[in-house]
Amino acid sequence: xxxxxxxxxxxxxxxxxxxxxxxxxxxxxxxxxxxxxxxxxxxxxxxxxxxxxxxxxxxxxxxxxxxxxxxxxxxxxxxxxxxxxxxxxxxxxxxxxxxxxxxxxxxxxxxxxxxxxxxxxxxxxxxxxxxxxxxxxxxxxxxxxxxxxxxxxxxxxxxxxxxxxxxxxxxxxxxxxxxxxxxxxxxxxxxxxxxxxxxxxxxxxxxxxxxxxxxxxxxxxxxxxxxxxxxxxxxxxxxxxxxxxxxxxxxxxxxxxxxxxxxxxxxxxxxxxxxxxxxxxxxxxxxxxxxxxx
Amino acid sequence: xxxxxxxxxxxxxxxxxxxxxxxxxxxxxxxxxxxxxxxxxxxxxxxxxxxxxxxxxxxxxxxxxxxxxxxxxxxxxxxxxxxxxxxxxxxxxxxxxxxxxxxxxxxxxxxxxxxxxxxxxxxxxxxxxxxxxxxxxxxxxxxxxxxxxxxxxxxxxxxxxxxxxxxxx
Numbered sequence: 001x002x003x004x005x006x007x008x009x010x011x012x013x014x015x016x017x018x019x020x021x022x023x024x025x026x027x028x029x030x031x032x033x034x035x036x037x038x039x040x041x042x043x044x045x046x047x048x049x050x051x052x053x054x055x056x057x058x059x060x061x062x063x064x065x066x067x068x069x070x071x072x073x074x075x076x077x078x079x080x081x082x083x084x085x086x087x088x089x090x091x092x093x094x095x096x097x098x099x100x101x102x103x104x105x106x107x108x109x110x111x112x113x114x115x116x117x118x119x120x121x122x123x124x125x126x127x128x129x130x131x132x133x134x135x136x137x138x139x140x141x142x143x144x145x146x147x148x149x150x151x152x153x154x155x156x157x158x159x160x161x162x163x164x165x166x167x168x169x170x171x172x173x174x175x176x177x178x179x180x181x182x183x184x185x186x187x188x189x190x191x192x193x194x195x196x197x198x199x200x201x202x203x204x205x206x207x208x209x210x211x212x213x214x215x216x217x218x219x220x221x222x223x224x225x226x227x228x229x230x231x232x233x234x235x236x237x238x239x240x241x242x243x244x245x246x247x248x249x250x251x252x253x254x255x256x257x258x259x260x261x262x263x264x265x266x267x268x269x270x271x272x273x274x275x276x277x278x279x280x281x282x283x284x285x286x287x288x289x290x291x292x293x294x
Numbered sequence: 295x296x297x298x299x300x301x302x303x304x305x306x307x308x309x310x311x312x313x314x315x316x317x318x319x320x321x322x323x324x325x326x327x328x329x330x331x332x333x334x335x336x337x338x339x340x341x342x343x344x345x346x347x348x349x350x351x352x353x354x355x356x357x358x359x360x361x362x363x364x365x366x367x368x369x370x371x372x373x374x375x376x377x378x379x380x381x382x383x384x385x386x387x388x389x390x391x392x393x394x395x396x397x398x399x400x401x402x403x404x405x406x407x408x409x410x411x412x413x414x415x416x417x418x419x420x421x422x423x424x425x426x427x428x429x430x431x432x433x434x435x436x437x438x439x440x441x442x443x444x445x446x447x448x449x450x451x452x453x454x455x456x457x458x459x460x461x462x463x
Contacts, residue, residue: 017342021376024350028372031357031365042364049358056306057314064315071319134317135360142360185418206413207423210323 047173050144054176057133058146124241126160126278127151132176141181141209142167145277148175152281156239161277164268165189165233165244169279177279182246183209183271191216191246192234198223199234202246202265212271216249219261225252231265241284300454301336301344304447305352308332313359324432326439327401329356333375334397334440335447342379349375370407374400387448390441397440398433405429 035042129145147153149172157169159179167187171178182189187204198220205215216231228248233240247267255262308328316325329352337345353368361367378396386392409424418424 017346017376017379020343020346021372024346024372025369028350028365028369031368032363035364046358053310053359056310060310061314064318067315068318133314135313185413185416206418206428207420210427 043171047171050171050173050176050178054132054144054146054173057144061132124280124282126280127153129153129177129277129279131274131277141184141204141271142170142178143181143274144176144178145279146176147279148173148177150174153177153279154281154283156283158233158239158241158244158280159277160244160280161269161274163245165240165246166269166271166274166277168239179277181271183212183214183267185209189240189246190234190237191231192236192242193223193225193249194230194232194245196224196229198225199236200231202231208264212267213250214247214265214267216263216265217255217260219252219263221254221259221261223261225249227252237284239284241280241282241287296457297454300450301348302351304332304450305329305348305355309352309355309359321431321435324428324435326436327404327432328439328443329371330374330401330404330436331397331440331443332447333371334378334400335393335444335451337375337378338381338385338393338396339448339451341382342376345375345379345382346372347375349373366411370404373407374404387452390444393444394437394440397444398437401433401436402429405432 127147129147129151131143132146133144135142153169153172155169155172159166159168165182167179167181167184169177170180180187182202182204184204185206189202191200191202192198193200200219201217203215203217205213208215219225227250231246231249233242233244233246235242245268247265247269249263249265252261252263254260308331312325312328316328319325333345333349333352336348349371350368353366353371354364356367356371357364378400381392381396384392405428409421409429413424414421
């Protein structure tokens with residue numbers, strides 16, 4: 001018994017690494033081809049792995065956040081005191097500013113009513129979710145939240161945080177869903193200037209990501225736009241609900257083709273510190289079919 | 295058999311750490327690549343076959359969880375495991391500098407491979423930017439993390455080596 005086992009081990013070890021490498025490389029190439037070609041039919045397999053991993057990440061995350069809290073506690077008293085003083089001064093400043101703004105706010109509300117924009121998307125039904133894992137790869141920006149198909153989340157649902165669009169649900173498991181942020185290099189959102197209704201494409205860009213900007217492309221040369229105009233999701237998009245605020249446009253310039261303009265966009269959502277997000281449970285398709293019925 | 299299970303467990307734990315806990319300790323927008331450290335150390339301890347398979351499995355796990363296509367990360371990590379396996383011949387458990395260098399070089403190669411396949415093929419040619427803003431911080435951070443994790447993996451390896459030797463006697 002023992003002898004046979006030892007022989008088995010010997011046979012196993014006599015694999016030439018080179019051939020094993022070739023075989024597995026071939027397998028990888030096959031896998032890449034298959035997964036690229038039949039992306040959708042492989043999804044259930046991927047989500048089942050996700051269903052297995054996510055609860056573990058959830059658990060380990062609670063430990064992680066505890067550690068992070070402890071590290072934060074080490075921040076010295078001195079810096080906190082300095083910060084406190086600074087903040088106090090700032091607070092006074094802001095108080096006076098606020099009183100001015102409040103009066104402006106009344107005016108704005110009245111004007112908004114006239115303009116009939118309002119916060120349209122606050123009427124959409126939403127589900128709150130907590131971010132449990134960020135991508136372990138520095139090139140992507142997508143993250144996982146703790147709500148999944150059992151909470152009514154579906155693929156292609158829009159995700160917002162604060163006041164603005166954050167991303168879209170790309171993968172749904174039983175108890176988790178993956179969200180691709182709009183700052184991701186592969187993200188394209190069809191956008192529109194709120195004031196002039198000129199359309200554009202909001203395109204995540206890794207180079208701008210560090211500074212917290214997104215690229216805006218394909219703005220018509222004739223569009224009467226200025227710096228700091230709001231960009232919202234457009235009516236044309238087949239996945240994003242119309243009228244969700246994305247951000248404010250900056251640095252408008254004519255692009256390399258001389259046929260259109262491009263700009264940078266300062267998103268309203270804070271992508272550095274996303275903890276809680278809201279997932280809009282209305283899908284664009286549903287909304288359109290409802291409107292047709294009406 | 296036990297070794298296989300231990301390696302599988304190590305892969306799982308490293309992935310979990312990397313994807314959840316480490317995002318709390320993000321520096322310059324990057325997290326250390328613990329799976330890579332695991333692959334390099336396993337190849338260093340046990341040779342090419344083991345490095346190859348560890349790389350393949352950890353890459354596959356990453357593919358299944360975050361990849362766009364399945365098999366690409368697996369191929370990257372596998373190659374890293376294979377080439378680091380050459381160093382098995384000069385494995386010395388008291389030498390700490392060598393594995394750190396190996397980890398740094400591997401991370402560099404991995405980042406460049408990644409750039410070529412995932413960014414350059416999509417028409418992103420600004421290599422200098424990616425190199426300065428993602429690759430370099432990642433290499434440095436991973437090498438620093440390797441100081442701690444290499445020691446940890448070595449301890450686990452030596453522990454099981456001792457257990458196995460005892461069984462034989």
